[in-house]
Every structure is written in C-alpha cells, then in structure tokens.
Amino acid sequence: MNKNDALILQSAELSPQAAQWSRTFDYLIIVVGAFLVWSVTYISQLLLAGDWDFFIDWKDRQYWVLITPTVTIMMAAGFQAIFWKLFRLPIGATASLLLFLVGVWIVRYHSWYGMAYFPLSLVIPGTCLMSAIALDAILVLSRSWLITGMIGATLYGLLFYPSNWVAIAGYFQPVEHMGSMASVADMIGYIYPRSGTPEYIRIIERGTLRTFADHAIWVSAFFSGFVCVFSYYIFWFIGSFACNPKFVAVGTRFKSAFGGSGKPAAAGESA
Amino acid sequence: MRRLVNRWLVCLFTASGLFTASSLLTASGLVAAFVPLPVAAHGERATEPYIRTRTVHWYDVTWSSGSIAANDEITVAGKFRLFSDWPDAASLPDLVFLSNGSPGAVLTRVESYISGIPARQSARGLKTGKDYTFKLVMKGRVPGKWHLHPVLNVHGAGAIVGPGAWVEVTGKQSDYKEPLTTMTGVKIDDLQTYGVARAQMWHFGYGVLALLWLLWWLRRPLIIPRWLVTQKGREDLLITSTDDKVAAALLVTVLLVVIIGYKQTVEEFPNVVPLQAGFVKVPVPPNVPEAASIEVKNAEYDVPGRSLRMDVVITNNTDRPIRVGEFMTAQLRFINKDLPAAVESIDPSFPKDLLAGAGLKVGSDSPIAPGESRSTTLDATDAAWEVERLVSFLSNVDSRVGGLVFFYNDQGERHMSEISGAVVPVFTQLGSKVSTKAPEILNARVD
Amino acid sequence: MSVTTTAGKLDVRPAARPKANKMFNFGPVAIGWGVLLAIYVGLRLYQQAFAFEYGLDSTTPEFETYWVTLFNIEIPLIFGTGFVIWTYLWMTRDRNLAAIKPEVELKRYFNLVAWFMLYTFSFLWIASFFGEGDATWHQTVIRDTALTPSHIVVFYACVPMYIVFGVGSLLYATTRIPAFANGYSVPLLMAVVGPALILPNLGYNEWGHAFWMTEEIFSHPLHWGFSFLGWTGLALGGVLLQVVIRMSQLLKQLSPVESVRAK
Numbered sequence: 001m002n003k004n005d006a007l008i009l010q011s012a013e014l015s016p017q018a019a020q021w022s023r024t025f026d027y028l029i030i031v032v033g034a035f036l037v038w039s040v041t042y043i044s045q046l047l048l049a050g051d052w053d054f055f056i057d058w059k060d061r062q063y064w065v066l067i068t069p070t071v072t073i074m075m076a077a078g079f080q081a082i083f084w085k086l087f088r089l090p091i092g093a094t095a096s097l098l099l100f101l102v103g104v105w106i107v108r109y110h111s112w113y114g115m116a117y118f119p120l121s122l123v124i125p126g127t128c129l130m131s132a133i134a135l136d137a138i139l140v141l142s143r144s145w146l147i148t149g150m151i152g153a154t155l156y157g158l159l160f161y162p163s164n165w166v167a168i169a170g171y172f173q174p175v176e177h178m179g180s181m182a183s184v185a186d187m188i189g190y191i192y193p194r195s196g197t198p199e200y201i202r203i204i205e206r207g208t209l210r211t212f213a214d215h216a217i218w219v220s221a222f223f224s225g226f227v228c229v230f231s232y233y234i235f236w237f238i239g240s241f242a243c244n245p246k247f248v249a250v251g252t253r254f255k256s257a258f259g260g261s262g263k264p265a266a267a268g269e270s271a
Numbered sequence: 272m273r274r275l276v277n278r279w280l281v282c283l284f285t286a287s288g289l290f291t292a293s294s295l296l297t298a299s300g301l302v303a304a305f306v307p308l309p310v311a312a313h314g315e316r317a318t319e320p321y322i323r324t325r326t327v328h329w330y331d332v333t334w335s336s337g338s339i340a341a342n343d344e345i346t347v348a349g350k351f352r353l354f355s356d357w358p359d360a361a362s363l364p365d366l367v368f369l370s371n372g373s374p375g376a377v378l379t380r381v382e383s384y385i386s387g388i389p390a391r392q393s394a395r396g397l398k399t400g401k402d403y404t405f406k407l408v409m410k411g412r413v414p415g416k417w418h419l420h421p422v423l424n425v426h427g428a429g430a431i432v433g434p435g436a437w438v439e440v441t442g443k444q445s446d447y448k449e450p451l452t453t454m455t456g457v458k459i460d461d462l463q464t465y466g467v468a469r470a471q472m473w474h475f476g477y478g479v480l481a482l483l484w485l486l487w488w489l490r491r492p493l494i495i496p497r498w499l500v501t502q503k504g505r506e507d508l509l510i511t512s513t514d515d516k517v518a519a520a521l522l523v524t525v526l527l528v529v530i531i532g533y534k535q536t537v538e539e540f541p542n543v544v545p546l547q548a549g550f551v552k553v554p555v556p557p558n559v560p561e562a563a564s565i566e567v568k569n570a571e572y573d574v575p576g577r578s579l580r581m582d583v584v585i586t587n588n589t590d591r592p593i594r595v596g597e598f599m600t601a602q603l604r605f606i607n608k609d610l611p612a613a614v615e616s617i618d619p620s621f622p623k624d625l626l627a628g629a630g631l632k633v634g635s636d637s638p639i640a641p642g643e644s645r646s647t648t649l650d651a652t653d654a655a656w657e658v659e660r661l662v663s664f665l666s667n668v669d670s671r672v673g674g675l676v677f678f679y680n681d682q683g684e685r686h687m688s689e690i691s692g693a694v695v696p697v698f699t700q701l702g703s704k705v706s707t708k709a710p711e712i713l714n715a716r717v718d
Numbered sequence: 719m720s721v722t723t724t725a726g727k728l729d730v731r732p733a734a735r736p737k738a739n740k741m742f743n744f745g746p747v748a749i750g751w752g753v754l755l756a757i758y759v760g761l762r763l764y765q766q767a768f769a770f771e772y773g774l775d776s777t778t779p780e781f782e783t784y785w786v787t788l789f790n791i792e793i794p795l796i797f798g799t800g801f802v803i804w805t806y807l808w809m810t811r812d813r814n815l816a817a818i819k820p821e822v823e824l825k826r827y828f829n830l831v832a833w834f835m836l837y838t839f840s841f842l843w844i845a846s847f848f849g850e851g852d853a854t855w856h857q858t859v860i861r862d863t864a865l866t867p868s869h870i871v872v873f874y875a876c877v878p879m880y881i882v883f884g885v886g887s888l889l890y891a892t893t894r895i896p897a898f899a900n901g902y903s904v905p906l907l908m909a910v911v912g913p914a915l916i917l918p919n920l921g922y923n924e925w926g927h928a929f930w931m932t933e934e935i936f937s938h939p940l941h942w943g944f945s946f947l948g949w950t951g952l953a954l955g956g957v958l959l960q961v962v963i964r965m966s967q968l969l970k971q972l973s974p975v976e977s978v979r980a981k
Binding site for chain 1 (some may be wrong): 742765769815845849855860900904905929952953954960966974
C-alpha cells in the first residue's frame with residue numbers, strides 16, 4: 001500500500017478492519033465484474049458482429065472495418081461509464097476488450113477447432129484491444145466522457161484496422177486458383193467447407209469502389225471513427241442509466257412477509 | 272449461521288444431482304460410442320418434400336472412390352436439373368453456391384465447377400427447367416467414415432442436399448497438408464496453421480499491455496473506498512498526476528506500436544488484394560426439347576402401403592419407341608427392373624439405400640410408339656417414403672410432388688422428362704382413386 | 719498492511735492483522751463453481767462424443783436416444799432443482815428483518831455477492847463458451863430442427879441454469895436483506911429478468927428460423943434480441959451501487975474510526 005492508497009482510505013474514513021473487509025469485497029467484485037464484463041461484452045458482440053469476427057474470409061474492407069469497432073465500443077463505453085462514474089476507475093473499455101479476446105481464443109480452440117475440425121487460420125479473430133486501451137487512457141487524461149467520446153471514440157475506430165492489419169495482412173496475399181485470383185483468406189474459406197454458410201451470405205464488399213488513390217480501408221476506418229462517437233455516447237448513457245440505484249415501493253402484503261416493517265427502503269432511495 | 276450452512280447444503284445436494292446426471296449421460300454415451308455407426312443423413316430429411324421433390328434433382332452422380340487416404344482426392348460429379356415447377360415457398364435459383372454436406376472440415380475442397388465454370392464464388396444466372404453439370408474435387412483430411420453429399424445452396428431457399436455416399440478417410444490427420452504458393456512467390460507450408468502464431472503473438476502483446484493497465488488500477492483500494500472518496504469530490508486522490516503520466520505513456524505506446532507495426536507490415540506485404548467477392552455467371556444451357564411429355568391425371572400417396580401411384584398420359588415426341596426406365600425424386604431412384612438399360616444405368620458407386628428395393632412398376636410397359644399417347648400407371652412403392660420423411664407433405668402447405676422420369680429407346684438412348692402434380696393422401700385402400708377419378712378435377716401439369 | 723493516522727500524519731506500516739471477523743466464506747462458492755464447471759465440461763464432452771455422431775439428423779432413433787432424452791431430462795431437472803432452491807429461500811426467509819443486526823446484514827451482503835459470483839459465472843457459459851459454439855454448429859451443418867445438439871445444451875441447459883442462479887440471487891436479496899425487502903430493486907430486477915427473457919426470446923428465434931431464415935448469419939437482426947437482453951446485465955452496476963451505499967454505512971457502523979478525521 002502506497003501513500004496514495006493510504007490517503008484514499010483516510011479520506012473514505014475506513015478503519016483498518018473496515019478496510020480489510022472492503023478489500024475482501026474488492027476481490028469478490030473483481031471476480032463478479034470480470035464474469036459480467038466478459039459475458040455481456042461477448043453476447044453483445046457475438047450476435048451483432050460475430051460473423052466478421054469468426055471468419056478470415058469475412059474480414060473485408062467495407063463492413064468489418066466499420067461494424068466491429070462500432071459494436072465493440074458499445075460495451076466498452078457502457079462498462080467505462082459504470083466504473084468511471086461510480087469509482088473513477090478508467091478500466092471499463094480495456095477490461096471489456098481484454099476479456100472478450102481471451103474468451104474468443106478459448107472458443108476458437110474448443111469449438112471451431114476442437115469440435116468442427118476447422119483450422120485456426122480460418123477463425124482468426126480481430127481485436128479492438130488497442131483502441132480500448134487508448135479510450136481508457138484518454139478518459140484519464142481528459143477526465144471527461146464528452147472529450148473521450150469526441151477524440152477517444154474517433155481514435156477507437158481509426159486504430160482498429162492498423163492494429164489488426166499487423167496480425168492478418170498475410171492472409172490478403174494474392175493466389176491464383178482455377179484461373180482466377182483470390183486472396184489467401186478467400187482460399188482458406190473455400191477449402192474448409194461450412195455447409196450451413198454458403199459463400200453468398202458473406203456480407204462483404206461487393207459493390208463499386210470509387211475512392212481516392214484506392215485507399216478504401218481508410219475511408220471505412222474514418223467512417224467507423226465517426227459512427228463510434230455516437231455509439232460511445234449512446235452506450236455511455238445506457239451505462240450511466242444502469243447505475244441508477246432505484247428502489248420502488250413494495251406493497252404491504254409483501255412487507256408483511258418480512259415482519260411487517262413499514263419503514264421506507266434503507267438505502268439507495270436518497271442516492 | 273446454521274441457516275447459511277443448510278442453504279449451501281441444499282445447493283450442493285441439488286447441484287451434485289445435476290452433475291451426477293450429466294456424468295451418467297456422458298459415461299453411457301462414451302460406452303455407446305464404440306457401437307457401429309448408424310446410417311446418417313445431414314438434416315435433409317427434415318426439408319419439406321415440395322423442396323426436395325421440386326427444386327434440384329441430382330442425377331448421374333458418381334463418387335470416384337469409397338475410400339481415400341488423408342491428403343488424397345475424391346471427385347463427386349454429376350448433373351442436376353433445376354425443376355420447372357419450382358415451389359413458390361422457395362426463392363428461385365438466381366444466386367447459388369455449390370457446396371458439400373459434411374460434419375465440419377473433415378474433407379476439404381480442392382476445386383468445384385458448375386457447367387465447367389469454376390465455382391469458388393457463388394453463381395448467378397441459373398434458370399429453372401435447365402440441366403447443369405457439376406464437379407466437386409475434395410481431399411481427405413480427418414480419418415473416419417464420412418457421408419459426402421453435393422449440396423446446392425440457393426439464396427432464400429437454403430441448402431438443397433444431393434445424394435450422399437459414405438467415404439472412408441484412412442491414414443492420419445497429420446498426413447494432410449495444404450501448401451500454397453502466392454502469386455508473389457511466397458511459399459506457405461500449410462494453410463491450416465499459416466499466420467496463426469503471428470496473430471497470437473500480436474494479441475498476446477496487446478493483452479499484456481492491457482493487463483498491466485488493469486493491474487495498475489486493481490492493486491489499489493477499489494470499490495467502497497473509491498466510491499466514498501468520489502462522494503466527497505476528492506477526485507484528485509483517485510486519479511493522481513502519476514496516473515496521468517502513466518496514461519499518457521500508455522497512449523503514446525499504443526500509438527507508436529500501432530503506427531510502427533502497421534508501417535512495417537505494409538512494407539512486409541506490399542502486394543495484397545481484397546477479398547474476392549464477385550459472383551460468377553453461368554451460361555444458360557440451350558433448350559432441349561422433351562423427348563416425352565407426361566400428363567399427370569391423378570396422383571395419390573397410399574399412406575399404409577407407402578406407395579406413390581400416378582395415372583399418367585405419356586406422349587412420345589421422338590422418332591423411336593421408348594419405355595419408362597426410372598422415376599427419380601428427392602434422390603430416391605425407382606428403377607423399372609424389367610428394362611435392362613435402366614438397370615445398367617446404376618453406377619456402382621451410387622448409394623444402395625437410395626435405390627428403392629421394389630423399383631418402379633409400370634402399368635403398361637410395352638414400348639410407346641413415336642407420336643403415341645399412352646395412358647398408364649406408375650407405381651413407386653418403398654419404405655423409403657417414410658424413412659426419408661417424404662410423406663410429410665401431409666403436413667405441408669404445398670402438397671405437390673415432382674420428379675424426373677427417364678425413358679430409354681430401343682437403342683438404349685436415354686431421355687428425361689419432368690413430372691409433377693398434386694398428390695392426394697389415401698389413408699385406406701378403399702380411398703384409392705387412381706384410374707377412376709375424373710380428369711377435370713385434377714390439378715395436373717404438362718411440360 | 720494497514721494504515722493508521724495520528725494528528726494528520728500518515729503512518730504507513732504493516733499493522734497487526736485485525737482479529738478475524740470473517741465476513742465471507744469462499745468454500746460454498748468454490749464448490750458451486752466446481753459443480754457447475756463439471757456440468758458444463760460434462761455437457762461439452764457429451765457434445766464432442768455425440769453431436770456429429772447422432773445429432774445431424776433429427777429423424778433418426780439415435781437422435782431420440784441421445785439428444786431428445788437429454789433435453790427431456792435437463793429441463794425438469796434444472797428447473798426442478800431451481801424450484802427447490804427458490805422454495806427453500808422463500809420458506810426460510812427472515813420474518814423479522816427490522817431487527818437484523820448490522821453484522822448479520824453485512825454478512826448477507828457478502829452472501830449476495832457470492833450469489834452473483836455464481837450467477838455471472840453461469841451466464842458466461844451461454845454468452846461465450848456455448849454461445850459461440852452454437853455458431854460453430856449452425857454455420858457448419860444444415861439445420862433441420864429447433865432442438866439441435868447445440869441448442870439442447872446452450873438454450874435448454876445453460877439458460878435454465880443461469881435463471882436458477884439469477885432468480886436465486888433475487889430471492890436471496892429479497893428475503894434476507896432489508897433494503898431489498900423494503901423496496902423492489904429496479905436494477906436487480908433488470909439484471910435478473912432481462913437475461914431470463916432470453917428463454918422466451920427463443921420463441922422468436924425459432925419462429926424466424928422456421929419460416930424465413932434459411933441460412934445462418936449470426937449477426938442477423940433475428941438474433942439481436944439476445945444482445946439487447948444481454949445488455950441488461952449492465953444493471954448489475956446499479957445493484958453494485960445499492961450494495962456499496964449500504965455496505966459503506968455498515969462498515970462504519972461496525973468498525974467506526976474515531977481517530978480519523980476526514981479531509
């Protein structure tokens with residue numbers, strides 16, 4: 001425990017005994033929080049942008065780069081709001097994306113590889129972890145969700161593509177197959193068949209491309225940063241709303257089940 | 272406290288019950304895992320009969336082998352007719368993908384073609400009433416006995432599964448390799464593992480950075496003290512100037528790692544292409560006049576007898592006499608065993624469970640002369656109607672069935688015609704109306 | 719380590735560990751986790767052994783034996799167990815909550831957190847482990863029934879399981895902790911009822927898959943209900959605040975600090 005920690009306990013007016021109980025409580029909440037952040041982030045991302053994350057042959061320039069950050073920043077913002085507003089802890093986004101990444105790799109091994117025989121190269125995930133760290137760091141530096149939303153969320157969208165390109169660029173080398181060109185990623189998707197997933201249901205770039213200097217990805221990344229700003233604010237508010245410690249009154253019949261106490265709720269109502 | 276213990280004992284007891292149950296199930300299952308495999312399908316039996324009998328009819332399908340070693344190839348080839356009387360409930364085959372049904376990536380794709388056109392991509396422009404050839408070249412990967420079907424995925428209609436045959440993959444999975452050389456000359460030893468370690472290394476590095484950040488905060492007094500301090504407005508105690516410096520350093524680190532990493536990666540892979548997503552266009556095959564037209568006068572399915580019986584009028588449009596050799600629907604083949612040419616048409620690799628034992632009974636089986644219109648009955652009886660769940664037209668919104676009829680002329684040449692119409696279930700022998708029902712109330716269709 | 723202050727000067731040094739007044743017993747949680755883990759791993763091994771073997775064709779007798787049987791067992795077993803636990807919690811409720819001692823109340827807050835440790839742990843398995851496993855199954859094979867080997871585990875074992883612990887948490891709080899008995903906790907209701915609604919949402923999911931969604935796109939709007947209902951888990955933030963507000967009062971009540979003056 002350093003001097004600052006001591007000052008915090010002093011300011012909180014906690015006795016050593018209370019501080020010890022409180023630290024036990026901290027550990028328990030870290031565990032509950034980890035499971036909660038992990039699962040809520042996962043179920044949110046899984047069913048809003050899962051397909052792009054599952055398969056290497058869904059990681060396109062148009063939608064993957066746009067949708068993945070837009071979706072992952074939702075829970076990053078929601079949990080950031082909860083931890084920041086209540087405890088001034090700037091860890092919500094990082095925790096959300098780190099636990100999600102850990103979970104993703106577990107599932108890629110146990111399920112895609114372990115049950116359905118798919119090679120891991122088909123199911124390389126993307127990650128917004130670097131974006132999330134930047135988002136938390138900017139929250140610390142600015143102490144403001146408004147500024148974090150403007151600058152941090154834009155950066156969140158912009159960082160996604162380059163921080164993933166370092167990991168997956170090799171999958172986009174050109175290959176010749178049956179007389180036409182394909183990327184290595186296309187080939188992996190083609191070679192390892194998914195009976196329930198025909199090629200045409202890929203929601204990927206298929207249309208026209210009219211952009212300056214062929215920099216299609218950066219157009220998507222920039223747009224992604226723009227959408228992330230709104231996604232961030234919306235979910236910051238949802239996270240804030242979720243922190244409302246409201247109790248509503250119960251009826252007398254319910255009260256009588258516990259000894260008929262007619263007192264108002266002890267905690268929370270005034271907060 | 273006693274209450275607390277009691278409560279946990281109850282929880283423990285009940286949870287142990289669940290655990291025991293699941294363990295028993297697992298154990299019983301593991302024991303049973305050593306019993307021989309049953310004949311299995313891939314879910315196509317639950318597909319509605321009007322889709323299975325009136326969309327994609329696969330014929331002349333052959334499997335180049337019944338057993339291959341891991342890393343060896345097998346070819347499934349044949350033809351399919353896109354049925355003219357395509358059901359309204361299924362989207363037309365405007366956008367399709369040629370695939371295969373197998374449990375995971377036990378077999379891998381090497382090449383695939385529709386009418387000779389490479390079909391790595393989805394294909395557009397297919398028309399009903401036309402015949403297409405297909406070819407799937409697969410490679411054995413995971414040792415075991417696998418059921419290999421051709422599948423045509425039709426956008427909006429789902430997977431339409433072709434006939435399946437057992438293929439045994441022998442050897443070891445480690446024998447399987449997928450080497451590849453890119454157009455820039457980069458040699459990839461094995462696509463299965465290519466790039467995985469690289470991605471994991473980056474993700475691990477990012478993870479370490481994130482973990483350090485979390486530990487930087489989590490090591491401190493957290494929840495209650497920080498909330499109490501927040502309530503006092505002493506944010507200065509919670510976020511210190513050291514925290515500012517750490518956050519700034521972290522932000523700079525993130526930006527540097529990403530920018531430098533990206534720059535180096537771009538230099539490492541100067542030639543990259545986006546995902547290739549254009550659809551291929553399959554040319555429309557020329558019109559082939561039907562050798563014989565078939566008018567269904569009456570069709571009924573005899574529920575207890577497991578028999579489809581049809582009153583038909585067949586008109587021979589060719590200049591040679593023809594006989595009915597085969598009725599095929601939903602991959603089931605009813606062969607007229609009295610016609611040697613039809614019997615000889617069965618490829619040895621064709622799955623026996625899709626050949627109806629009793630075959631096809633043709634009421635008037637003598638050759639139909641050129642130009643002649645012949646009234647006759649076709650009787651396709653087999654338990655396969657039940658096994659394949661094709662009788663569920665009794666519970667479907669569209670109770671029409673269809674199929675292909677193959678004719679042979681006196682020189683052994685084969686012709687093919689479509690047959691389709693409403694089918695009426697008959698629950699007792701007394702209810703049968705074949706050959707007795709008035710033609711004007713029938714919902715028959717002539718091609 | 720401990721901190722004592724004298725006249726505004728900080729003295730940071732190891733202090734004698736206060737007499738153990740143990741508020742939290744980790745044993746039951748560890749046992750709970752162990753049992754749950756065994757069940758989930760058991761179910762996963764069962765899938766490994768029989769999903770592809772007997773689960774591809776819902777019309778076969780083997781599917782009946784291996785999968786429909788599991789479905790028929792797990793639903794009554796899990797909900798039955800849940801019903802026993804819930805009934806127990808209700809029947810043994812504290813009928814005189816007004817007279818509760820602060821120490822008991824504080825312990826019960828710790829116990830409530832123990833319930834959350836089991837609730838969130840059980841939710842993780844559907845949200846992540848078996849949730850994406852469901853994608854593996856349905857994007858790999860052709861769907862021919864609503865009761866696939868994947869759904870029988872993820873929807874009809876994992877969902878009832880976390881509902882048992884969610885409702886258990888709600889009932890524990892309501893029957894033993896004054897604040898939660900005197901008023902309905904809105905965030906707690908959200909955090910329990912929201913994820914529980916995933917079970918009826920399956921009706922929409924299967925209806926959509928039966929009638930108009932023939933292929934598996936995980937990000938399809940048909941599936942968004944799962945994500946939306948998952949977001950209600952955020953409301954545990956509100957519950958945490960409710961807990962923190964009361965616990966901080968109790969901590970100070972049980973172990974007051976005479977010498978410390980707040981800055």
